[in-house]
Amino acid sequence: MHAAQDQLTFDELGTPLKDTTFVVFDLETTGTRPGTDGITEIGAVKVRGGEVLGEFATLVNPGMPIPPQIVALTGITGAMVYEAPPVEEVLAAFLEFARGAVLVAHNAPFDTGFLRAACLEYGYPWPKPAVVCTVRLARRVLTRQDTPSFRLGALAALFGSQTTPNHRALQDARATVDVLHALFERLGPQGVHSLEELVDYLPEVTPAQRRKRGMAAHLPELPGVYLFRSPSEEVLYVGTTRNLRRRVRQYFTGSESRGRIREMVALAERVDGIECSHALEAQVRELRLLAAHKPAYNRRSKNPRKSWWVALTEEAFPRLSVVRLPKDGALGPFTSQAMAKLAADTLAGAAGLRTCTLRIPATAPSAKPCALAEIGRCKAPCAGLQSVDEYSPSVHGVQSLIDGQDTVPLEAALRQLEELAAAEHFEQAARRRDELAILVRAIGKAHRLTALAAIPELVAASPDGSGGWEFAVIRHGRLASAGVARRGVPPMPVVDALVASAETVTPDAGPLYGAPAEETALLLRWLTRGGVRLVRTAVPWAEPARGVGGWQGWLERASTAAALEQAVS
Template identity: 55%
Template sequence: MTTTAGPGARWEAQRSLDELGRPLRDLTFCVVDLETTGGSAQAGSMITEIGAVKVRGGEVLGEFQTLVNPHTEIPAFIAVLTGITNSMVSDAPPIESALPAFLEFAAGCVLVAHNAPFDVGFLRHFAERQQRPWPTFDVVDTAVLARRVVTRDEAPNHKLSSLARVFRSGTTPDHRALSDARATVDVLHGLMERVGCLGVHTLEELQTFSTRVSPAQRRKRHLADGLPHAPGVYLFEDDAERVLYVGTSRDVRRRVRSYFTASETRSRMGEMVRLASRVRAIECATPLEAEVRELRLIAQHKPSYNRRSRHPEKVTFLKLTREAWPRLSLVKRVLDDDADYLGPFSSRAAAEQCLAALHDTFPVRQCSDRLGRAPSRTACVLAEMGRCLSPCDGSVDDHTYAAVVRQLRETLLQRPDDVVEVVNARMASLAADERYEEAGVHRDRLASFVRAAARTQRLTSLTHCREVVAIRRDDVATPGGSSSGTATRWAVHVVRYGRLAAAGVIPPGADAHAYVDLLRAGAETVPPPPATPGPVPAATAEETERVLRWLEAPGVRLVDVDGEWTCPVAGAGRHLDLLAARRLEPAAFTASTSSLG
């Protein structure tokens, strides 16, 4: 075994700079190559030789080479290919000794190999077999990188021997580990020189390099300079300061940098980056605050490259009217008219499906005319089909009709079982007759209703609370070499009528009660919604749902609740498992419908 030592790697000192991008010129690379008895460690193949070269800044710092006794016969064709015979390895150290020596040599380096899954896979396999922890190496595969920058006109393939000729390596690969590692060093340097001309200067950019990312896109990575390493919202803007795109992240700077690498594969985002001339960031105390600010900014600026949340005002509600003969109606907004509302629905189609499920269950009138207390009109076709109580021609008295409306109101607000049972029975009947397509239509109607009822009940429960104060412990990772670990912090949110009014993190060593009191005192003043039982949030429904998702997360502790934050025990949430079965095979349809009651 021969080992040449060199200056120590600076990897541990640089680890805290990972999110900034580690310059290639400052990193120490360990280029490794193995010779083995076969192609798969899992299939029993063994290592016969390890060769490695340590380089930094173009300078060779040291070399490592050892034969390895595989304790098994080397196949004849492998011996011919590599020149390694059984007699050569008979006195060589076993892998139990060779592997620790190599890991000590490579400590703190970035591993490089040509076809890295093969070499690194063998090394990891034997480390696991020895119950030896595998170091958290970054890995660069020269074969993958070469396929992105070396064309077929330059080389017939991307084998090491072909690439060594392209880059005029001083060593000819000969299937011996150290020779092949030396040739790989020359190939690595040649590849790095090429991608460097394309603006790739850090390890992160090298690992995510792709020809899909244009040089112009890479040159804009400076737009991330100066952005905070913290939760927040970022806004891409063009030369005229128009907002092109709004996004959010727990680490704004790292997320924005990713838009200039191959990790961003969306073609629309590539187009957006080409138009962007600056990135503005708004730092937030907590990830939830960042999510809420993102929604508000998207609604405010309506950026052309955001697909979702641009038009929170374009929603639909289902309304149970307050009139002599109430009916169900689709409306665009909730009024302070003492009516009952279900929603909001993100699309009119979903609202129409829900409306159909309710009309299948409750024979209230479907006409839009205003009717007096004693109407005298001709019955419509729905009345003749038995799908309407027909108050228009006096077929039903007001007490009977009012009883059906009360049952419908209870279904909307508290207990959806009537709709679930009726539609469920209809689906089962259709499935028994093998009319699966029609059964699927009713299934979709029921799913829309259950989803809307559950959403309404959850939103209403929170939007009628004057204030909810909650905290949650978050253990966040702290970067930095040997001092890396986790830090404990307590996130605090003040929610008023379903709107996030304040967010903060209790400073270390501070009086928690005093901090919460101060946060509440400075929170946004939110006016109460109209005194109706419907979902009238002080924010958009999407914002309130984000807040609810955080409040319902494990580990959240309620500090104070001003109001009643409750949901019906027999509410629609019990039936949400229906939504898991969106597409059912005919044979499973009957069984699935029987479980929804």
């Protein structure tokens, strides 16, 4: 009864092993280092359904001497390969012989490593075939009681191979064919009948995982979001994919090796799928579902409001404060409190804002601007201020920078940096440079996100790779609607329908008009990809003309300098 429950349905079988073409091959080499040592012989056997379809065998001139110990092992001498073709000529013929087949080798990483290195050296694209290693397969199928050794000679003797391996490529490949077929015979009772099951079988997978693979049977092969649920309907895990059925099935195979996720799969009783028009919609829905359910087994994006922001306090002598809830005129978002604090300190130092948390009266006596100044321990820029009016230009400069009206504080910070370098305080100058670069990048990101969130409605299209289009309707930094127009379908009626059915978005307070920062950033990355086109927009999409766009060249130079310092340190 249990075996019948575990049996795959016809549509899950994939490619049966008896219908799969395998090219079983072996290499002889001058040593063990791909890219340094050379190939001296290639031998291969093409098989399907137990029938030999062809053989490939040739000596190869490695372009280097063959070490004596290799000659003693293989019997291949320099005289034998003197007139043999070089590997760049042999490689094209072998790749054509193996085209479309699954490669099999005994200790496959060794042999494929040499082939990949040769492809890289001579400009051949590596075809990325499926690869089966008979050593690894034998270790999964056999125990130490079956065989004390997993060497090719020991396995060939165990299975009664008609060919005895002798460290010559074709002879060893023929022996490997017999070993492969004998291992396949032992896989049948374990429920491995297709190529896909064989690939999944090679890593270790528990019976409990394998029994649950039917949980993916109802899912379509379309982009979307999947939710693993516990017996109590609690959402355990949320993920996104371009192919729901294929991705979810991987959780029930050996390809899933994360212990935390295996534990989640053991608890799960059901998988729900939400079909999406395209990958962007799936990614946005994933973010929203993570925020709504906060699944225990997801590690990211559980709280879209977790970003940190830098804002001026409402005091007579304002300072920059790190806050969780953004307000109008705030700078952000920052992914961590530490990054926000660093940006705030850098900006305060450049603009001349106070950094202490003590209250200062509106009219500060010059002798005692605060309690710390009284005892000579105040290092804040506000020390010695006469009035609010004297302090206000610094506040105005900071807010103008955040709003994209000018970059006066950044220019002041750059002058400070140059003064440090001129005084040969190079370590301090490098630290200030890196801090200033972080601030400039944060301001640039804030301007880009704010510019997108300010647009009431924007419609964009991305090629789907098959002659059609993927559409997104974005309102105030949120995805309001998504759809596709496949090849041959008039796109504009689809756009009109998507706009008419799009979600109504009411802007809220704050620099992003209430939009989650992570969703707006995701949409911005999609919009700025190559090939994406704007279909229509309610208002022009533009960043501040006096923002930090002109600092891009300085940022590149700063990044290069930091990378060079890191390389030599």
